Amino acid sequence: MSVAGGANRIRRFGNSTTGIPENHHPTPPARESSALDPVRPGSGAGIFTAAVFWSCARHPAGESRDIQLLERLVWLLPFLAVPLAFATVFVPGAKNWWWLERTVMAITVALCLCGGRVLHGFGSGSKGQDGGIIVIFMFALILVSLGMAISGAMILAETRPGFDEWFRARRVIGSVLTLLAAVPIGLVVGFVAMLLFAVVVGIWTEFLR
Secondary structure: OOHHHHHHHHHHHOOOOOOOOOOOOOOOOOOOOOOOHHHOOHHHHHHHHHHHHHHHHHOOOOOHHHHHHHHHHHHHHHHHHHHHHHHHHHOOOOOOHHHHHHHHHHHHHHHHHHHHHHHHOOOOOOOOHHHHHHHHHHHHHHHHHHHHHHHHHHHHHHHOHHHHHHHHHOHHHHHHHHHHHHHHHHHHHHHHHHHHHHHHHHHHHHHHO
């Protein structure tokens, strides 16, 4: 057999010593799931939601003292739920965009459930429910925008070494730009939230007719 014929045979059937064809490309390994996946970020939001429902069950509507407690809880909801969810960024392996998407979804679901439960505890009649919705939405929007900007910078530093080096060399400018990035993020998030809210309200109104 000639040398050229042997080379063609190897190219056709692969490496005879390993049995692996030359055109074989190994499949990249799938993303490994960490053992800490259950604690981020949905579990924290779930525990928070359960705690709010338990607190509301202990203070039903009808008494002024219970209503005052629920009014305080309206103001506290965003300041408790949002930092709790974003704090899971410090869990090992959490700094990725998939985590950020899940965190925003978990916060949205938790605040909708908790806010609805707390406002329902006010009872029937006009007792400031509309104002409570505005308070929850505005403070949650501000905190989520800041959380997305800060955690987004942390994710970029984790996934892109060049950004990490730039940020370490310019900490003050990087911090200012991160905080300024919360403004356009808040505008986009607020627009999407109001659009989804309008769609949900419209669908709900149609079902009530």
